[in-house]
Amino acid sequence: MSIIQVENVTKTYKSGKGIFDISFSVDQGEVFGYLGPNGAGKTTTIRQLMGFTNVDQGRCLIRGMDTRLQAEEIQKFVGYIPGEIAFFNNMTGKQFLDFISQMRKQAKSRTAELVTRFELDVKPKISKMSKGMKQKVALTAAFMHDPEIYILDEPTSGLDPLMQKTFIELILEEKKRGKTILMSSHSFEEVERTSDRAGVIREGRLVALEDVNSLKAAQRKAFIVTVVSSGEVELLQNSNLEISRITGNQVEIIISSNYDEFIRVLTKCSVKGLDVLNQNLEQAFMKYYGREAEKNE
Amino acid sequence: MNKTLFKQTSKSNWIIGVIIFAVMMMYLSIIISMFDPENMEGIMAMLETMPQELMAAMGLTELGVTLTSFVVSYYYGFLVIMFPMIYSIIVANRLIAAHVERGSMAYLLATPNSRLEIVITQALFLILSITVLFLFVFLAGIIFSEILFPGHLEIGSFLLVNLITLLLFYAVSGISFFFSCLFNTTRKSLAFGAGVPVAFFVLDMLSNVRDQYSWIGNFSLFSLSDPLRIVEGDAVISISIVVPLLIALMTYTAGIIIFNRKDLPI
Numbered sequence A: 001m002s003i004i005q006v007e008n009v010t011k012t013y014k015s016g017k018g019i020f021d022i023s024f025s026v027d028q029g030e031v032f033g034y035l036g037p038n039g040a041g042k043t044t045t046i047r048q049l050m051g052f053t054n055v056d057q058g059r060c061l062i063r064g065m066d067t068r069l070q071a072e073e074i075q076k077f078v079g080y081i082p083g084e085i086a087f088f089n090n091m092t093g094k095q096f097l098d099f100i101s102q103m104r105k106q107a108k109s110r111t112a113e114l115v116t117r118f119e120l121d122v123k124p125k126i127s128k129m130s131k132g133m134k135q136k137v138a139l140t141a142a143f144m145h146d147p148e149i150y151i152l153d154e155p156t157s158g159l160d161p162l163m164q165k166t167f168i169e170l171i172l173e174e175k176k177r178g179k180t181i182l183m184s185s186h187s188f189e190e191v192e193r194t195s196d197r198a199g200v201i202r203e204g205r206l207v208a209l210e211d212v213n214s215l216k217a218a219q220r221k222a223f224i225v226t227v228v229s230s231g232e233v234e235l236l237q238n239s240n241l242e243i244s245r246i247t248g249n250q251v252e253i254i255i256s257s258n259y260d261e262f263i264r265v266l267t268k269c270s271v272k273g274l275d276v277l278n279q280n281l282e283q284a285f286m287k288y289y290g291r292e293a294e295k296n297e
Numbered sequence B: 001m002n003k004t005l006f007k008q009t010s011k012s013n014w015i016i017g018v019i020i021f022a023v024m025m026m027y028l029s030i031i032i033s034m035f036d037p038e039n040m041e042g043i044m045a046m047l048e049t050m051p052q053e054l055m056a057a058m059g060l061t062e063l064g065v066t067l068t069s070f071v072v073s074y075y076y077g078f079l080v081i082m083f084p085m086i087y088s089i090i091v092a093n094r095l096i097a098a099h100v101e102r103g104s105m106a107y108l109l110a111t112p113n114s115r116l117e118i119v120i121t122q123a124l125f126l127i128l129s130i131t132v133l134f135l136f137v138f139l140a141g142i143i144f145s146e147i148l149f150p151g152h153l154e155i156g157s158f159l160l161v162n163l164i165t166l167l168l169f170y171a172v173s174g175i176s177f178f179f180s181c182l183f184n185t186t187r188k189s190l191a192f193g194a195g196v197p198v199a200f201f202v203l204d205m206l207s208n209v210r211d212q213y214s215w216i217g218n219f220s221l222f223s224l225s226d227p228l229r230i231v232e233g234d235a236v237i238s239i240s241i242v243v244p245l246l247i248a249l250m251t252y253t254a255g256i257i258i259f260n261r262k263d264l265p266i
């Protein structure tokens, strides 16, 4: 059963940017990753799901209710993290969390548990907190009423790697408890670890809507192989592997799903070093980003 | 109305109200203590040493001879316009536009409360806090007068002046609130939310300077009521009541409707 439905939604800003004819849905108990680089239109879509903006065309439904017209009802079972950190600056962490609980007329609360888990100090004023601390306050506010549905706009931004891990564990737990989660991100690794399905958005258009495993097959990884001799560099060049750069005895090789072949070729060389190159989303998904961009130009 | 939000809004804005009230009290006490029933000529003589255009702009060409008309002409022509106006402008901007610009509005709307409820709560805070401000000024006027010149203040007409000025401020705050709802940045909200009331204020001062400028007052909200005329009982009170009320009703309603419908970039 679809919990979140986005149906042919178009929302254009004055600048001409925006989202165009976006459609996807998230099922009960599913974790959906909404992937795209900065400025792709993730927040624009999520604003629609929160009922902050009016669509030009199409509609968004959560549990069959219109997200713009029935926002008040929908918010009873949604937990939300905004894309940008923004608060009531003069409150302490505790005052803010208490305030939000009261605004929700919330009976049950797992605030204390979350605060411990995130190692959050709620005593200082929010304006005095670091970016990571503020994000933890935002996470706690979104999770403390134990909602059925989560809408999270780049929830791990500002968190250190350890806290990102804690967060991912929390998401996986919530998933086990049957929660429905939509989470935007510009990191495939994060989506890969949490999500069942993902939508890839580029310049306001959905360019892929697949389960995470098939997305993974489309993912390109760059490896830097250091070999001993120039003869071996030639050997690599003559193989079917895609080579993006050669500097001395270091060869940068792009792999998408041909790992078998990669290993086979490597066994013929004496490999002195093997490193994975960090790639951003556009590089990892050339299929959806780079090449299309080239074609369009 | 949402009680939790109302409490929170009060908590983050009461200090502005207190500062404005304190400054107003300082002037009020000075003005009342300047009244000297035996020696009005002395005060007149002192005022004549001041630049006449400035005095006229502040509405001080005619001073009443009773304590009531003295306080009203001295205080309600200028100071009781200026300070509540500053309060309205600052607070109206903070109530909506600042929350939208900062993004904290997103947290309010992510709770199960409708936009309508949130914007109405903020509007009520502005209306109620201005009412309380005037109530305190009214009471303080009575208390100061009774201490310094017992029995001199005509409470009935003093109340009427306060009520009519309060109505005027429902309109002024409505204008600022409207722009706070309309715009998503505090820069624009303040430009119009302060600009329009200040323009009315300046027009009102200009119209007081010389008789041949008095027509300018037709374009100013503040020229709708003439406090001294009200005390002396010969002002057309119905206009000073009906027009501000209509403006208040229109601006608050329009602000609420616009906020309820618009796109929020949060």
Ligand SMILES: Nc1ncnc2c1ncn2[C@@H]1O[C@H](COP(=O)(O)OP(=O)(O)O)[C@@H](O)[C@H]1O
Pocket (backbone or CB within 6 Å): A013, A014, A015, A017, A018, A036, A037, A038, A039, A040, A041, A042, A043, A044, A045, A083, B265
């Ligand atoms: N309120 C707005 N007015 C005009 N343009 C906007 C507004 N919000 C976002 N945009 C533009 O729309 C595009 C998509 O933005 P956004 O949805 O915030 O992207 P993302 O969240 O994926 O980084 C960007 O080019 C951004 O500059």
Ligand SMILES: [Mg+2]
Pocket (backbone or CB within 6 Å): A039, A042, A043, A044, A083, A153, A154
């Ligand atoms: Mg964003």
